[in-house]
Amino acid sequence: MAPTAVVVDDHADFRAQAVQLLQAAGYEVVGCCPDGNSAIAAIEATRPDLVLLDVQLPDIDGFRVLAHVEDLDADPAIVLTSTREEADYGTRVARSGAAGFITKAELSVQSLSRVVTRR
Numbered sequence: 001m002a003p004t005a006v007v008v009d010d011h012a013d014f015r016a017q018a019v020q021l022l023q024a025a026g027y028e029v030v031g032c033c034p035d036g037n038s039a040i041a042a043i044e045a046t047r048p049d050l051v052l053l054d055v056q057l058p059d060i061d062g063f064r065v066l067a068h069v070e071d072l073d074a075d076p077a078i079v080l081t082s083t084r085e086e087a088d089y090g091t092r093v094a095r096s097g098a099a100g101f102i103t104k105a106e107l108s109v110q111s112l113s114r115v116v117t118r119r
Helices: 012-022 036-046 062-071 091-096 109-118
Strands: 006-010 028-033 048-053 077-082 099-105
Touching: 006 012, 006 036, 006 062, 006 091, 006 099, 012 028, 012 109, 028 036, 036 048, 036 062, 048 062, 062 077, 099 109
Parallel strands: 006 028, 006 048, 048 077, 077 099
Antiparallel strands: none
């Protein structure tokens, strides 16, 4: 059985690219969400193995989504993504509990695999 994933990003084009990338990496994508609130609902409903989570969302940011997920009885590997660099968020990424951070420009099967296997 393939590991499952949820993609959270407010840009439809990026969600589509992320789905293709995750499928190429062997994941079954069980949810695509354009905002944080729908992401929390999808993660609670599907209990994915991986969440690819944009930091900047239109309703609540990825850090707050991550905090909500920690309160659920779920333990997905959460990989934060952004067009910005990790350093732009100061220590928030390190303190967030995320498995890792990958800029959208650097997102690939290889970079995702490195982050998930470090977990």
